Amino acid sequence: MPQRAIALFSGGLDSVLAVFWMQHLGFEVIPVFFAAAYIFPDKALKVAEENGLKLEVRDISEKHLEMLRHPKRGYGKNLNPCIDCHSLMIQEAALMLPELGADFIITGEVLGQRPMSQNLDSLKAVDKMSGAGDLVIRPLSQKLLPDTKPIREGWVNKDQMLDISGRGRSRQLQLAEQFGISHLQPAGGCLLTDHNYSLRLRDLMRHNQDSLQNVKLLRWGRHFRLTDEIKLIVGRDAADNAGIESENYPGLYLKIRDVEGPLGLLTVQEPSEEVLKLAASIVLFYSHKASSPAYIKYGVDKKFNQEIKVEKCPENILRSYLITS
The missing domain is CATH 3.40.50.620 (HUPs)
Structure with missing residues (x-):
């Protein structure tokens, strides 16, 4: 039996x-x-x-x-x-x-x-x-x-x-x-029962970007929709930074040059100069230690071999791009 x-x-x-x-x-x-x-x-x-x-x-x-x-x-x-x-x-x-x-x-x-x-x-x-x-x-x-x-x-x-x-x-x-x-x-x-997570996933679905690779990023950091094609993810703490890195996403990584702070990830490797400046200014916004303006290092494959100088993004502008915090 x-x-x-x-x-x-x-x-x-x-x-x-x-x-x-x-x-x-x-x-x-x-x-x-x-x-x-x-x-x-x-x-x-x-x-x-x-x-x-x-x-x-x-x-x-x-x-x-x-x-x-x-x-x-x-x-x-x-x-x-x-x-x-x-x-x-x-x-x-x-x-x-x-x-x-x-x-x-x-x-x-x-x-x-x-x-x-x-x-x-x-x-x-x-x-x-x-x-x-x-x-x-x-x-x-x-x-x-x-x-x-x-x-x-x-x-x-x-x-x-x-x-x-x-x-x-x-x-x-x-x-x-x-x-x-x-x-x-x-x-x-x-x-899927979490309200903020669901907002992020709905955003991916609306933009036909709900690949498994993109979905795996949703558990980490703050999420911003910069254009119909491009998102920015910004780590909230060291655990988020490590989580973002662990996904090995083929995008453009950003971090503040002179102080420890949040890790940013753009979901494309070659953004326009306008999008790059916006992303860098948002990353800089989330550092209390960094001055403004300050240098943001960036690069693909986490090599950070280029840099750009930006001001912190004004909060009202930042909020207009924010999906969830």
């Missing part, structure tokens, strides 16, 4: 409980986190390690971004295509079943916990869109849900499933204590 399942693992309490409950019943469970350019595995990896789970991380950035451009069921909060996202992840998990020698999929979804995306109609829509819904078990609520193949075939005993529903957390907290689970926080980490 099939005894191995893939679990969609977010790092939130419910996904941990779903894994522990099925393990408690004797099933072998492989937790999988599906990462994208705006969905990061760091928290899930930490939670898995704290609770003795080996987490498989798969990057589906390209597929997720393609889905995000035209979600069949639209967006929830900001740019989060909740139903389409869950459907895609179940679809991807189903493709992994032969590779991992698993037979069905489990999720930590709880009926009614999120009224818009975890009501019965939404769960049915997720299952239908994925094409693999008949292989899905939701252990925390399965007693309240229609039977799927693992139950019909006798792989999973429905009487051993749970009947948790609604937004209360008391039963989950009791189970967490029973299993000795050390992490009790909700899941998180999807930037």
Whole structure:
């Protein structure tokens, strides 16, 4: 009888409980986190390690971004295509079943916990869109849900499933204590629910610049739309500067010559003199230490082999180009 399942693992309490409950019943469970350019595995990896789970991380950035451009069921909060996202992840998990020698999929979804995306109609829509819904078990609520193949075939005993529903957390907290689970926080980490991030991504979409390479830059710094073709990203702190550098974007990099300060990145390598001066003046604006005028070094491949002298950009002009701070 099939005894191995893939679990969609977010790092939130419910996904941990779903894994522990099925393990408690004797099933072998492989937790999988599906990462994208705006969905990061760091928290899930930490939670898995704290609770003795080996987490498989798969990057589906390209597929997720393609889905995000035209979600069949639209967006929830900001740019989060909740139903389409869950459907895609179940679809991807189903493709992994032969590779991992698993037979069905489990999720930590709880009926009614999120009224818009975890009501019965939404769960049915997720299952239908994925094409693999008949292989899905939701252990925390399965007693309240229609039977799927693992139950019909006798792989999973429905009487051993749970009947948790609604937004209360008391039963989950009791189970967490029973299993000795050390992490009790909700899941998180999807930037598509963040208002400022969504503004940046919408800007890329409006300008048909939502390539994966451009999307990866959105998590770092302040963002400015200088022309229809050109953006400027300015680091807010040392971590942002390092993050911008880490993306290895093929643009024009700028920094203040004589003092430590923000790193700027133009998304083209050969801007006009007007755009270059504007970008340099904005970078200079964000240094309290630098005088005005001052020299800004710039170059491709982070070589900073040229320089330009500019005044700090007036704040009212700067604000007119700002997408988000």
